[in-house]
Amino acid sequence: MLYTDDNNPKILHRIEQRLDHMVSSHNKVMLIRFDVHFPQSYLHNGKNDEISWLIKCLKDAYGPRLGDVHYLWARERVQSPNPHYHVALLVNGSLMQNPYGLLSDVEAIWNRILGGVYAGLIHFCGSQCLGQSTTGSIMIRRPSTVAEPAIQAQQQQAYQAAYDRALYRASYLAKNFSKGGTPHRVREFGCSQL
Secondary structure: OOOOOOEOHHHHHHHHHHHHHHHHHOOEEEEEEEEEOOOOOOOOOOOOHHHHHHHHHHHHHHHHHHOOOEEEEEEEOOOOOOOEEEEEEEEEOOOOOOOHHHHHHHHHHHHHHHOOOOOOOEEOOOOEEOOEEOOOEEEEEOOOOOOOHHHHHHHHHHHHHHHHHHHHHHHHHHEOOOOOOOOOOOOOEEEOOO
């Protein structure tokens, strides 16, 4: 299930590639979703320099500890003169059980990048997802290969449900609404290399 019927297939394909890579590499994978905004008074240069710095700082801070960290971001603009970004991080869920420390670091890093202290510019995307309350993160656990068949069937069902929820949450980045109008030679989305 996808967030909307009007998805950018290129972005959606990149989401699925990274999600599949992570679940094939790790027993547990955590998807962390957050949105990044600029203060209204910020003089944005039209490029993606700030989001690139944010991702680099997160990879530098968490890469050595978590190893395999993958990301996707999508740039959008509606009525504000500044863009905003939707971000999905995929991390090894065996090494990170709770996203709140990372999300707190995202806020601190973003404030350093912007050169001020701002509140409310990072939205943790904690809301309802498919009828369930969520923190903006979803843990995907692969089924055990040594469990009894009945237990393994339950684990497979839980795995598929978590995978589908993660894909649904991440597919928000692929929606076409509010994309476009990006300056020439400026990307509308970016992602980690596989």
